[in-house]
Amino acid sequence: MLYLASIFIIIFGLKFLSPILIYLILSIFLSFLLIPIFKFFENKGLPSIISYTLTISSFLLIFLIISILIKTSLDEFIKNYPIYESKLHNLIIQYKDSLEKINFNFQDINIIPFIQKFLGKAGSIVSGFIIVVIGVSFLLFESNIFHQKINLLSNNPKIFIEFYKSVQKYFVIKFFTSLLTGICVGIMVYSFKIDYAFLLGFLAFILNFIPVVGSIIAAIPGIFLALINYGIESAIYVSIFYVIINISISNILEPKIMGNGLNLSPAVIFFSLIFWGYIFGIVGTFFAVPLTLSLKLALQYSNKTQKWAKLLS
Structure with a gap:
């Protein structure tokens, strides 16, 4: 009973702190992608500060280019939407009898408000991105002393x-x-x-x-x-x-x-998608697998919880 209560408290805590933890999760996992690039520059003989600057600058440049291309495409789609709407209307008329059998309502289809809402949140997305970039920058900068900190933090750094x-x-x-x-x-x-x-x-x-x-x-x-x-x-x-x-x-x-490398069952992956999606929203769905993998690794290094790790395998 005590274990069950502890699990519910942990889940509640994760859900309550999710607005903050999302930035931490994004920063940590994004740094995992950038550290190999950082090491690549260092292995080419470049000083750490130059490798660090090149890695962050390359990431920001790629993000900027992709953002511009996406916004341009979405703006063009909104502009051309009446044309697509007209084509869809003609298609529906062509298959009217079949669609009426499934109670299809053409008037319900309007995705423009969703796109406009997304574009309207650009400011909050940018501010969140800045927080993540700052977090990634610190993690990347300290990546060379990661193993030293782990040895100090735990008697079992494995x-x-x-x-x-x-x-x-x-x-x-x-x-x-x-x-x-x-x-x-x-x-x-x-x-x-x-x-x-x-x-x-x-x-x-x-x-x-x-x-x-x-x-x-x-x-x-x-x-x-x-x-x-x-x-x-x-x-x-x-x-x-x-x-x-x-x-x-x-x-x-x-x-x-x-x-x-994963050793996670398909059923566990599916239910982890639902669980982490509930805790962290859309971000949780993107990181469902690595979060579950992290949980499994944590469970398998304790004799008391190894059986739970096997359930995830």
């Missing part, structure tokens, strides 16, 4: 080192497989002459970090644009290529590269 290596391995591999997914999707939709190839490719890249449902959500806009521009046949072909790309990369290539 758990921290394994956590660091496992999570960093996951993020680096996931980043490159997601990037490959985004590039393949971008090329695919461009070859079908579908608008916003960069935006759709970026969606495929970023949502691939969300396990189970991320790739499905990322495919919806591309299929929708293929449907209203070129019809059902084109939408079916685009759907097939989305499936081929995601199965080839996420289900074949990624597990081969990852090896036995």
Whole structure:
């Protein structure tokens, strides 16, 4: 009973502190991606301060370019939305009888308010990003003395080192497989002459970090644009290529590269998506796997909790 009460208190505490912890989680996990770049510059013989400056500057430049491209694409989509709305209306008229059977209501479709709401939050997104960049900067700057601090912090630094290596391995591999997914999707939709190839490719890249449902959500806009521009046949072909790309990369290539690094059951990954999504919102869905992996590593290094770690395997 005491254990159960402790679990509920911890969950409540995480939920209560989530607005603060989100920035900490983003900073820590983003630093795992940037530390290999920082080490790359150092291994080339550059001084630490120059390597540090190059890493942060490169990250900020890439973020700025992507932000500009995304905003340009979204502005263009809002401008062209009446055209897409008209095409969708014509498509619905064409299949009116079939849609009436499922009580489909065309008037319910209006995604412009959601996009405008997203763009309206640009200020809060930028301020949050600045906090994360500051956190990443400090973590990156102290990465060279990480092992020394771990030795001082714990008599058994092995758990921290394994956590660091496992999570960093996951993020680096996931980043490159997601990037490959985004590039393949971008090329695919461009070859079908579908608008916003960069935006759709970026969606495929970023949502691939969300396990189970991320790739499905990322495919919806591309299929929708293929449907209203070129019809059902084109939408079916685009759907097939989305499936081929995601199965080839996420289900074949990624597990081969990852090896036995995760050792998490598919059911655990699915329920962790729901749990961490509840605790940390959308950020929790992106980091569901590394957070669960971290929890499993913490549990397996205590004799009292090893059985719980095995349940997650």
